Amino acid sequence: MINYIWLVPVFPLIGFLINGLFGKRMSKHTVSIVGPGSVGLSFAWVLGVFWEYINLPANAKPVEVVIYNWITAGTFNAQAAFLVDPLSLVMLMVVSGVGFLIHIYSVGYMHDDPGFARFFSYLNLFIVNMLILVMANNFLLMFVGWEGVGLCSYLLIGYWYEKQSASDAGKKAFVVNRIGDFGFLVGIFLIFWTFGTVNFREVFGQAAGYPVGDAIITIITLCLFVGATGKSAQIPLYTWLPDAMEGPTPVSALIHAATMVTAGVYMVARCSALYVMAPVSMTVVAVVGLGTAILAASIGLAQNDIKRVLAYSTVSQLGYMFLACGVGAFVAGIFHLMTHAFFKALLFLGSGSVIHGMHGEQDMRKMGYLKGKMPITYAVMLVGTLAIAGIFPFAGFFSKDEILFKALVDGHVGYWAIASLGALMTAFYMFRLIFMTFYGEKRWDPHVHPHESPPVMTIPLIILAILSAVGGFVGIPLLHGWNVFHEFLSPSIAHVAGPEVHHAMSFELIMMFVSMGVAGVGIFLAYKFYIKQPELPEQVTAKVPGVYDLIYNKYYVDELYDATVVEPIRNGSVFLWKEADSKVVDGAINGTASLVERLSAIIRKLETGYVQNYALGILIGVAVITGYYLGR
């Protein structure tokens, strides 16, 4: 099966073509078989490849499947080839598996939407590109997938394009991503310039020969990280992700939580061999990740839109993944990426189920008391929330604890302290979401009648809830040899040079209890604020109005960008349009045209339109030429 790995993206590609070309003429039933079915086939194939891979002898790993030579120009060579190694296999399983569940869920969620087939064709196209991104064996093919998912993200954010805010959000996401993509491209150029190849294994092999801290590798990794900040919504390019919630909720779950936004983390982990050569870049990655984690978590505290809370939570969790990468714990980052894909997809789909049941209401202030009305949704959301808050034994506990622990031992006490504060805020805002949505009094409009979602939506939720509950056990810390995930991934990941440090098991255990305690404090605070004393939040905000306004308005970052970047560029563009384009460029062209017109108006008088005048002209011409030759 491994030799036919190219079938994995081909299945959804076929689904995309069928739904995209004939979707309008097919029944919804057919569309809902083709769309999710094609991704299901991919997932099944990936599982087969996975099984085959782990049974391969060690010397046959990793596998590179070359399809054809894509570009050959001079010394430059890029193949259309897929790299099958532990890292890409983990990503493949997450993308196709979670993608499959979200496709099924979408059948229920999008059922009454007129663009049903269009939606599924976009989703399939996204899966194709995401699979190419994670399977590529070189930077250029990865960039193809990278751009492809960006395009699909744009299409799906603006899916309800008749809504002004949705099409604006799509544009914003696209433009902000382009800034990051520019950095990524420059990084690729530098890689080719330095190493003469874009193939992952050749680049990493050569990079190992450079001294640690080499300037060019530092620059390359920083450029690549700029790309990662765009795609994975980190400071300073994170502002597009919250706005991306304008898209349908399954899109938020699939693209803006589980898969696409983790592409940056994947890329950094894939390039771990480069990053470990550049300590400066590692520090930058860690600090940016940490800053994003804490900043987004604090914004999440004060949002009232259920999807926006989750969006900021996603930004914050991505920050944790980068923090992990930045302190050299790439495996922990990927581990958190995987568990986050489970529980954040679950939370988004759960919120979609709430929104579905509430007839499109997204404001948590107008919810409450939904626990009895939507028992399944409530139960799975609670599982997801416990997972993200990091409560044992849910998936998020293992991955987040590993990141916090690595931040403490490989990084800095400061990293750990700030990250723990972020974890506290995470627990607080997530339980705030649960309490505001499912507990308390009814705050809905009288004409809303909340109801549980159909099984086609709840079954994927239940599967994701199970994954969120037990998914963490693949990476049990403490005992060596028990951390299956770590052992499986380690061939793909480079390690920071230095002696392996072993820590006493008791130390790890204590840190686990500390992080559990931190999460517990967050949950308790949320309970006190939103269940015990519902008047407390208002009292607190009244005491520190400035701080609350600052957080509620997201630190005015959007306004800041508008004032410092968007407006100057717009004014500059308007100036160029009005002055340079309208006057100089258009003026030159129009001037040429009117000059020709005026000149030809003079000569035009010769053209009378009478045949005989033309005949006379011919005659005179003949006479002159003949006369010339005769008189010579």
Add this chain to the structure above:
Amino acid sequence: MVMPITYYLALSCALFAIGVIGVLIRRNAIIIFMCIEMMLNAVNLSLVAFSDYYKAIDGQMLVFFVMVVAAAEVAVGLALIYVIFRNKGTVYVDELNIMKW
């Protein structure tokens, strides 16, 4: 008695000149058309004259070609004039200046 070639050429030249003047000054498209035919035949005459003078058959062959082409041209030309008359109600070329933009 053998007539000198000069006479033939003079006649041919006169016919050609009449044809040219007719094309240039007459208003009726039919007449202009006839004048064109006259120019063609003036040339035919000189060709035949030269053919006889040089005792070569080539000139006469060429004349047949010219006559065939002229016949075809008449068929097309008369049809055109006929259609123009139907559409415009006139065949006077000074009233037909649609070639000017």
